[in-house]
Amino acid sequence: MQPVHQAPIEDRAAQTDPVKSSEPLLVEPTPKGSATKPDYDNKESQSKSTVPVSPSTFSATTQNAAVIALLESAQHQFQQGDLHSSQSSLQRAQRIAPQDPEVYYALANTHRGLQDYVLAEQVALKGISIVQGQSEQLSRFWNLIADIRTNAGNISGAKKARDTAKRY
C-alpha cells in the first residue's frame, strides 16, 4: 500500500528564534542591610489584614495530580536525555499550574541541560518570584541559579547566587 505522501521538509528548528534578541536583564538578589533571615511570617500577616487593596503574598497551592504526572514524565524524559520532550511536558504542566514552583525549577534545569543558560536563569528567576517568602524554596532556586551560572562560566555570578542561597 502506497503510504500517504510525506513531505520532504528540512528541519528549521535551529533557525527559528521567536524571541527578540535583546539581552535580558540579569537580576541580582536585592542587597539587604543584614544577612539575617527575613521575617516572612510577619509580612504574611500584614498582607492578610483587612486592607482591601493589598495583594496576597503567595498561595501555597496543592499540587494537581495531572501536574505530578507531567513532572514525573518530564523527569523520566530528562533522565533519558530527551530534553525536548521534557521541555514539552513541563510546558504542559505550566499551562495547568502556572503558579507551581516545581514546574519552573524543572524547566530551568531542562534549559540548563539544553545549555540555554540565559533562559534557564530567567525561568529560575520566575520561579523565585513565585516562592517569595518560602525560605527553603528560595535557597533551592538560588542554588540552581548558582549551578546554571557555573555551567555558563560565570564563576563570580555563581558565587553571589550561592551566597544568596545561604541567606535563607
Added chain:
Amino acid sequence: MATKKATKLPQRRPRRTNKNVKFGFKKKLARIAIKLFFAVVVISGLGFLYLDTHIRNQFEGKRWALPAKVYARPLELYAGLPMSLAELKIELRGLGYQFVKKVTHPGQAEFSETRAIIYSRGFQFPDGIERAQQLILEFSGSQLTRIQRYQGDPIALVRLEPILIGGIYPLNNEDRDLIQLHDAPHGLTDALIAIEDRDFYQHVGISLKGISRAMWVNIKAGRFVQGGSTLTQQLIKNFYLTSERSLARKLLEVPMAMLLELHYSKDEILEAYLNEVYLGQEGARAIHGFGLAAQYYFAQPIQELKLHQLALLAGLVKGPSYYDPRRHPQRAKKRRDLVLKVLHNQGKITDKQYQQSIATHLGIIKQASLLKGAYPAYLDLVKRQLRQSYRDQDLSTEGLRIFTSLNPIVQHKAETALVSTINKLENWYGNNKVKGLQGSMVVTNPQTGEVMAIIGGRNTRYQGFNRALDAVRPVGSLIKPAIYLTAVEQDYTLASKLDDSPYNLTMQDGKTWNPENFDHQSHGDVALHTALAHSYNLSTVRLGMSIGLNPIINTLERLGVSRPIDPYPSLLLGAQGLSPIEVAAMYQTMASNGFQMPLRSIRLVTDSAGQELSRYPFQLKQTISSSVLHLLQYMLQETARSGTARSIYQHLDPTINVAGKTGTSDDQRDSWFAGFSGNRLAIVWLGRDDNKPLPFTGSGGALKAWISYMSNETLEPFIAPMPEDIEYLWIAPKSGLVSNQTCQDAQQLPFITGTGPTSMDDCVKKNNDPDSNSANWLHHLFR
C-alpha cells in the same frame, strides 16, 4: 561490352519497368511502411515510455500540494480544571461530536446534569499518541472534578484531539484532508464502486462492458445520462490531464489508464481516487477528497459517517455543484437514494439498512458552524509569525501541521462579550452617535504569554482589516502605568504628593499645551497612587515632565513596546498609537511581575508526518524589578477597587483581585481597557474606523465589554507575590505620613523597604496621647 550493355539496356528497360516499377514502388511503399511502422512503434514506444515515466513520477512523487493545517490548542482534561459542562459542550461542538443518548462510538458524547460521557477520537500528537477512549467526566459547578475511564480507574490527565481551525491554501485553492484506504469505511468504497464503476476490480483500466452498458442506458434514455469512464480513467483525467474536453485528451486517457493499472494495485488507485476527487466548493476553496468532504458536509471524520452519509458523498462525485446538498437538497436526496438503491440491488446492503437509510434526512451541517474560517484574526497572527520562518510555498503545499494556543472556548466568550456590548452601546446611544462602531480584543494567558483569542472586528468572521494587529490608535491613559513605574523606579513612592494644579507648556513652535483633567477640575495635592487610580491628567503630566520623557520611553521599551516612540509631551497622555496586540504585550509584562514574554500564538510546527520542525517555547526575560512592579500592580488593583474601573466589582467577585487601566484618547475617539486576573489578560479597544469621537470613555465602553467577557470566564485570583524588599505601611491619605490601623481612612501601602515616610501623622501622635485614648477607643469601635 559497354555498347552491348548499352544496346541491351534500353530494350529490356520498358518491360522491366512495367513489372519492376510496380515491384519497386511496392517495395518502396513497403519500405516506407516498414519505416513508418517502426517510426510509429518507436514514437509510440517513446510516447508510452514518456507517459509511463510521467505517470509513475507523479503517482509516486508528491501527489498534491497540501495546505498547512492549523489546530487550536488541545483541551487538557484533569481533575481540578476550571471548566463547566457548558464550556465542554462548546469544545465538543467545535470538534463535531454528536450529542447522543448513549455513547457507542468515537466522536459521541452524552450528558446528564453534572456528568458527561465522551468517546474521544484519539490523536497522534508530536509528543505522543492519545488513544480513542470512553471517558466519564464529573463536574461540580464550574469545575471538572473527576475523570475516569468507562468502567475503569480514575485518570490524571487526558488530551482531547485539537480542533482544526484553518488551513493555508495553495494558489489553486485546493483543500484536502488525506485519508488512507483503510480509513475509508466499506460503505463508502462499496457505494462509490457500485455507482461509478461496478467492474472496478475486474477491468484493466478501461471497461468495454461499462462503455456498452453506458451506451445502452443513454440510447434507452434518449440523452446522455451515463458516462463509461472507469474510476481509473476519472483519476487519470483529474490527476494528470487538463480539464479541457479535447480528442487528444480523450485519446491519452485510455493508454494512461491502462499504464496506471499495469503499475499499481487496485487499492492504490482507489486510495488516490478517494483523495483526488472534487466534491464541492466553498467560495474560492475547492473541496477535494472524501476526507475533507466528510468534514465539509458533516463536520465529522469519514470513519464516523453513517451509510446514508457515505452514499450521499459517493453520489456527489457525478456533479458536486448540481447535487450540492445545501443548495439542492431534493436533488441530492434523490441521488443519494439512487446510490442506496444500487447498493441494495447489488446485495451490498440489507433491506433493513436500505429502508432505514432512505428514511433518514441528509443531515448536512450549516456552513456557518464549520470552524474552518471561524478565526480569521487569529489565523492572521499565526500566518505572520510563520512567515518569519517559512516560505509561503512551503506553508501552502507541504502539509505542515501547526499547533497554536487558540482556545476556542475563550474565543467564543470574548466574541459574545464584544459583539453584544457593541450592540448594547448602539442601542443605548442611538445609531447616529456610534454609527460604524468597531471593536477588537486580545486575550492572553498572563502567566505563559500565550495568545488565547483575537478578535479583529465586530464581524468576527470577516477576513479583512484586522484591528487587533493593525489598528494603531492612541492609547490614552493606558500609557500612564509606564510613567508611574518610571517614577517609583526613581525617588517617588506611592505616598508621594503630586501637584494636580493646571499646567501649561509652551512648545517649540510657540503654541501652548493646556492639558486638562477629564472632569475639568484640579484636585490640588494628590497621592501618587491616587493620581493613577483616578487617572488624573494634570498631576500625571507634571510627574512625567519632572522625570523626563526619555526614561519613560525606556520603560515602555522594557515593558515590551518595540515601535519607535517620539519624546513629545503629549506622550504623557497617550497620544502615542499602539495596536491592541502591542498593548497586550505591554500589560503582559505588568501581569507577570516584570518578566517580558514574547506573545506566542504557535506552540509547534511539524511536517505532514508529525516530525517536529520548530517549536516556540516559553521564553521570558526580566526587564523590570519585581519590587517596583509590585508597587504598580498595587495601583492597578486600586484602579479596579476604587478608581476609574470601580464598576468591575459590581459584576466580579472581589477576591479575584483584578488589576487594570482605562484609556480614553483625545476627544474620546478611542475607548480602551486593559486588565488581568490570575489566568486571563484581556485588552479591549472600541472606536470607529473613520476616527470620529465616541459618546463614551474607556470605562463607559471598552470596560463594559471587558467586564462582560471576564464575568463569563472561570477566573483565578491575581496573586501578586510580595518580594522580600517590600514592606507595607499604614499611611494617612491627607498628610502622606505614617499612620496606623486605628486612624480614620488610614490605608496600607507598599514601599520598597526603607523608602517609606518616617514621620508620624498627627493622628498617631494623638493616639499616643493618653488623654485621647478613650475617645480613640470609641472611634475605633464604630469604624
